[in-house]
Amino acid sequence: MSTQLPKQTEESSETETETEPAVASKGDDRRAEKRRRADEKRRQRQAEEAEKAAADEETVELKVFRYDPEVEGKQEPRFDTFHVPFTKGMTVLDALMYSRDTYDSSLTFRHSCRQAICGSDAMFVNGGQKLACKTQISDLDQPIRVEPLPHADVTKDLVVDLEHFYDQMEAVEPYFQTNDLPDGELEEQRQTRENREKVKMSTRCIWCSACMSSCNIAAGDNEYLGPAAINKAYRFAMDEREGEDIKQKRLEIIEQEHGVWRCQTQFSCTEVCPKDIPLTEHIQELKREAVKNNLKFW
Amino acid sequence: MSQSYNRGLIEDFSRWREFEAGMWAWIFHKFTGWVLIGYLFTHIAVLSTGIPAAGASEAALMAGEDVYTQTIVTLEGLLLVRILEVGLLAVAVFHMLNGTRLLLVDLGVGLEAQDKSFYASLILTGAITVASVPTFIAGAF
Numbered sequence A: 001m002s003t004q005l006p007k008q009t010e011e012s013s014e015t016e017t018e019t020e021p022a023v024a025s026k027g028d029d030r031r032a033e034k035r036r037r038a039d040e041k042r043r044q045r046q047a048e049e050a051e052k053a054a055a056d057e058e059t060v061e062l063k064v065f066r067y068d069p070e071v072e073g074k075q076e077p078r079f080d081t082f083h084v085p086f087t088k089g090m091t092v093l094d095a096l097m098y099s100r101d102t103y104d105s106s107l108t109f110r111h112s113c114r115q116a117i118c119g120s121d122a123m124f125v126n127g128g129q130k131l132a133c134k135t136q137i138s139d140l141d142q143p144i145r146v147e148p149l150p151h152a153d154v155t156k157d158l159v160v161d162l163e164h165f166y167d168q169m170e171a172v173e174p175y176f177q178t179n180d181l182p183d184g185e186l187e188e189q190r191q192t193r194e195n196r197e198k199v200k201m202s203t204r205c206i207w208c209s210a211c212m213s214s215c216n217i218a219a220g221d222n223e224y225l226g227p228a229a230i231n232k233a234y235r236f237a238m239d240e241r242e243g244e245d246i247k248q249k250r251l252e253i254i255e256q257e258h259g260v261w262r263c264q265t266q267f268s269c270t271e272v273c274p275k276d277i278p279l280t281e282h283i284q285e286l287k288r289e290a291v292k293n294n295l296k297f298w
Numbered sequence B: 001m002s003q004s005y006n007r008g009l010i011e012d013f014s015r016w017r018e019f020e021a022g023m024w025a026w027i028f029h030k031f032t033g034w035v036l037i038g039y040l041f042t043h044i045a046v047l048s049t050g051i052p053a054a055g056a057s058e059a060a061l062m063a064g065e066d067v068y069t070q071t072i073v074t075l076e077g078l079l080l081v082r083i084l085e086v087g088l089l090a091v092a093v094f095h096m097l098n099g100t101r102l103l104l105v106d107l108g109v110g111l112e113a114q115d116k117s118f119y120a121s122l123i124l125t126g127a128i129t130v131a132s133v134p135t136f137i138a139g140a141f
Helices: A005-017 A027-057 A092-102 A163-171 A193-204 A208-214 A216-220 A227-237 A244-254 A268-272 A279-294 B010-016 B022-049 B048-055 B058-063 B067-077 B079-106 B113-135
Strands: A058-068 A078-085 A121-125 A130-131 A144-147 A152-154
Touching: A078 A092, A078 A227, A092 A144, A121 A208, A130 A208, A130 A268, A144 A208, A144 A268, A152 B048, A152 B067, A163 A227, A193 A227, A208 A227, A208 A268, A227 A279, A244 B113, A268 A279, A279 B113, B022 B048, B022 B067, B022 B079, B022 B113, B048 B067, B067 B079
Parallel strands: A058 A144
Antiparallel strands: A058 A078, A121 A130, A121 A144
């Protein structure tokens, strides 16, 4: 549906059938082969383009950020334009994959599940942090500009270094901890429905880093935990099964100087979150929890 | 998370275009806050002329010839000051209204309507500012 798979297999089978048995020296043969393949590819592409122009197919104009520190000619960031035939239901990721498969195999971006679950393909599309696989081409103004996430080191093309983001996520200990285990060894650790409802939205985080990239505060303060990490902390701090002392430990992490108090309620994270997690709401609730935790009336 | 290279104006512009309500509210709040702090200093400077004026003779005070009255009269005589006063009111009203909005946000009230409350405070600020124009500008021209 989304990768133009049928066309791809057709192409590869064509090239396979046309390979001839080697006669001349190995190097010559390989070079000739290479040249022939390149020729063929070019012809194929041109034919494709001509066909497209003849059919007057609806195409999408994609302006994609390109940068490759390892190739001398590509060290200067630039935008490449790709014209992709539009198909109904096409997402930005589909268009990128088509561009990579058809025009430039060096176009680099992360993607995996293609259904907004893995969180690999958060990008800066038309000036907003979006999940490429969840963003319909038909919803966007053209030309569509695709850039890597802002406020992160770009490794290559649309790939950014997320190491810092993961560090922040780890910092809040994003895993279930408890001191009171149920009696039986195979007993389930049950949660009330109300409590599950409370943490429901916060469990949806897919670690895509869109919120972190959109956050103005996180951009200026490297130590700030960031919306995603605080949301993770919320998910566990609000989980009643963890018990009081673990919650205390979690609150101590989030109420540090670069924890929840850095949030200035700009709502950028909430706007960009592809899973619609009310991040600001969760941060605000943790702020209130932190205050309540430290206020003592006696 | 610094950038490994300068993406230049491309990035700044595109982000500027994509600001959402909450971000605008934050920017305006910061801006109006700084303006109010700046005003606070001029306010103190002008009011401080009352200290030497307090030592002036009864007659000078009655005649309005003391330094404080003179300062106020001179300032109010300037068209620029009259216009700036309208601006000051706008700034102060927005800061108050958005401050109330932020209080509600901190209390976790109406977070889904945060953009609407920002627009509401903008509109209300505009209305109050327009309504204040006759008072501030009267007799300035």
